[in-house]
Amino acid sequence: MPDSPTLPDLIDMQIRTTGPMSVATYMGLCLTHPHKGYYKGADPLGAAGDFITAPEISQMFGELVGFFVVNLWQQMGQPKACTLLELGPGRGTLMADMLRVACRAEGFRDALDLRLFETNPALIAEQNARLEAYDPNWIQGFDTVGDGPLLVVANEFFDALPIRQFVRTTQGWHERVVGLLEGRRAFGLSPTPLPPSVMPDAVADAAPNAIYEAALAGTEVMSRLAHTVSTQGGAILAIDYGYAMTQTGETLQGIRRHAYADVLASPGDTDLSAHVDFNALGDAAGKAGLTVHPLVSQARFLDRLGIGDRAKALGLANPGAAADIAAARRRLTAPDQMGDLFKAFCAASPGLVPPGFSP
Numbered sequence: 001m002p003d004s005p006t007l008p009d010l011i012d013m014q015i016r017t018t019g020p021m022s023v024a025t026y027m028g029l030c031l032t033h034p035h036k037g038y039y040k041g042a043d044p045l046g047a048a049g050d051f052i053t054a055p056e057i058s059q060m061f062g063e064l065v066g067f068f069v070v071n072l073w074q075q076m077g078q079p080k081a082c083t084l085l086e087l088g089p090g091r092g093t094l095m096a097d098m099l100r101v102a103c104r105a106e107g108f109r110d111a112l113d114l115r116l117f118e119t120n121p122a123l124i125a126e127q128n129a130r131l132e133a134y135d136p137n138w139i140q141g142f143d144t145v146g147d148g149p150l151l152v153v154a155n156e157f158f159d160a161l162p163i164r165q166f167v168r169t170t171q172g173w174h175e176r177v178v179g180l181l182e183g184r185r186a187f188g189l190s191p192t193p194l195p196p197s198v199m200p201d202a203v204a205d206a207a208p209n210a211i212y213e214a215a216l217a218g219t220e221v222m223s224r225l226a227h228t229v230s231t232q233g234g235a236i237l238a239i240d241y242g243y244a245m246t247q248t249g250e251t252l253q254g255i256r257r258h259a260y261a262d263v264l265a266s267p268g269d270t271d272l273s274a275h276v277d278f279n280a281l282g283d284a285a286g287k288a289g290l291t292v293h294p295l296v297s298q299a300r301f302l303d304r305l306g307i308g309d310r311a312k313a314l315g316l317a318n319p320g321a322a323a324d325i326a327a328a329r330r331r332l333t334a335p336d337q338m339g340d341l342f343k344a345f346c347a348a349s350p351g352l353v354p355p356g357f358s359p
């Protein structure tokens with residue numbers, strides 16, 4: 001039986017048949033093609049994979065997010081049923097660390113309705129192994145997410161959603177596309193310029209060659225969840241690398257085995273991501289009626305939640321691991337590591353005061 005075509009072959013065939021594809025279509029195929037997408041394969045996390053994330057660096061990250069969640073539940077009057085939804089839960093490490101802390105609060109375990117949104121079968125199996133005791137349910141979409149208060153957590157999820165790219169030329173804005181040039185994948189521009197009115201005001205005066213990235217998939221997810229939170233009560237916490245104000249600049253990147261990789265070279269074998277436009281997410285949440293709290297750096301968020309004290313306590317309890325704990329804290333909070341690049345975003349029902357977002 002002939003081998004089934006590889007993802008690069010499928011993409012090239014599609015381009016030959018229907019013409020160049022948008023960057024969003026390319027990114028979507030690379031990451032979540034039903035059988036051959038990057039996020040449909042083996043677990044990509046950890047030292048043996050392509051990248052490492054904050055919850056995999058230290059349990060302190062998840063424990064502090066657990067405190068954040070339980071504090072909001074308490075502010076909401078400890079509702080008897082509360083849905084906790086994680087988007088892109090990876091290995092389930094963040095949620096396991098969160099729930100170890102949150103379930104110490106009386107009544108929280110009984111109120112908990114745990115939902116997970118995940119595309120990767122290998123990671124779903126790991127999430128199940130770690131979180132089985134909390135009776136998780138995996139959801140396929142956002143039409144119904146419980147009917148009571150909803151708390152949403154997403155770490156490094158929004159950066160994995162497809163973006164469209166637009167390039168400014170002297171004729172106007174053109175969508176950037178992926179096509180074939182002498183048989184090799186290459187970026188090009190769609191021939192017809194878009195009306196300037198469809199571009200956000202913030203990029204209206206961009207110089208020729210400027211690139212604007214539109215996170216339409218991320219904004220759609222935020223909008224749908226924000227509408228649900230707006231009617232049912234709750235909050236959305238998203239931690240990711242990104243920028244506070246809509247701007248121009250290319251951030252689409254490929255990562256393979258912990259190093260930068262060509263975005264076009266190995267579809268399906270390279271992680272593709274783009275920095276998150278938190279301003280666009282905030283607009284979507286604000287339009288749904290939520291209060292969007294000022295963006296804070298991951299360092300400030302974790303400092304305010306007490307990572308210093310937590311690191312000290314963990315170090316005293318495990319003297320042999322004290323140096324590793326201090327190193328993990330530095331990695332999560334130092335400005336030249338994850339501290340400034342990563343930001344914490346929170347949109348919440350009016351009246352809630354999310355911990356970590358104000359002094």
Ligand SMILES: C[S@@+](CC[C@H](N)C(=O)[O-])C[C@H]1O[C@@H](n2cnc3c(N)ncnc32)[C@H](O)[C@@H]1O
Nearest residue numbers: 039053088089090117118119120155156157160
């Ligand atoms: C960069 S990993 C982050 C994992 C985890 N949150 C952590 O911090 O370790 C991205 C996560 O989002 C999931 N994911 C990516 N695209 C997705 C999509 N379109 N739908 C659902 N899950 C997705 C991945 O499988 C993975 O669990």
